[in-house]
Amino acid sequence: HGIAACGKHFPGHGDTDTDSHLALPKVEHERRRLETTEWVPFRSAIEAGVSSIMTAHVIVSCLDESHPATLSPTAMEPLRTELGFQGLLISDDLEMKAVADHYSTAEMCERGLAAGVEQFLVCKEPTRVMEAYEALVKLAESKVIKHEVFEDAAKSIKRFRDRWNHNAVPTGATPWS
Numbered sequence: 001h002g003i004a005a006c007g008k009h010f011p012g013h014g015d016t017d018t019d020s021h022l023a024l025p026k027v028e029h030e031r032r033r034l035e036t037t038e039w040v041p042f043r044s045a046i047e048a049g050v051s052s053i054m055t056a057h058v059i060v061s062c063l064d065e066s067h068p069a070t071l072s073p074t075a076m077e078p079l080r081t082e083l084g085f086q087g088l089l090i091s092d093d094l095e096m097k098a099v100a101d102h103y104s105t106a107e108m109c110e111r112g113l114a115a116g117v118e119q120f121l122v123c124k125e126p127t128r129v130m131e132a133y134e135a136l137v138k139l140a141e142s143k144v145i146k147h148e149v150f151e152d153a154a155k156s157i158k159r160f161r162d163r164w165n166h167n168a169v170p171t172g173a174t175p176w177s
Helices: 031-038 040-047 073-081 105-115 126-142 147-165
Strands: 006-010 052-055 088-093 119-121
Touching: 006 040, 006 088, 031 040, 040 052, 073 105, 088 147, 105 119, 105 126, 105 147, 126 147
Parallel strands: 006 052, 052 088, 088 119
Antiparallel strands: none
16 A cells, blocks of 8 residues: 555664663674574565665664764665665664764764665754755765765665555545545
């Protein structure tokens, strides 16, 4: 019915005792534990054709001790290279305290793009939406992030939309009409 599934939250958020809406969680597992436990459902979802995966605002020490996964190329890299995910990579909400208390919106956009995020969620505050939009425009204009990164993200978003829009309910219609 035009509804896409989204696997979340890569590289794993289920074994934290901190709510990333309120603070920055830390996952202390070794890499092998991630591969054999946290990544198992992601592998299954990817094999089943999941079209999007959401990032986690958690520090995964064995991947990157300094930055939350959403903003870390080394934390996001295994999703594409080892797990083979080819779909749309979406950030969790940039307004969550796990990241918003530590980074500006512009920093989150720059670091997120560098980590492979293709679509950013900013869920509540219109001023934050504009901050993200303006930051992305500045990054594109300044060429801090290569133009190809923006082109690849746009292609990924288009593939996602093309896959799901054909079943969408027309505006004004109900699913049962």
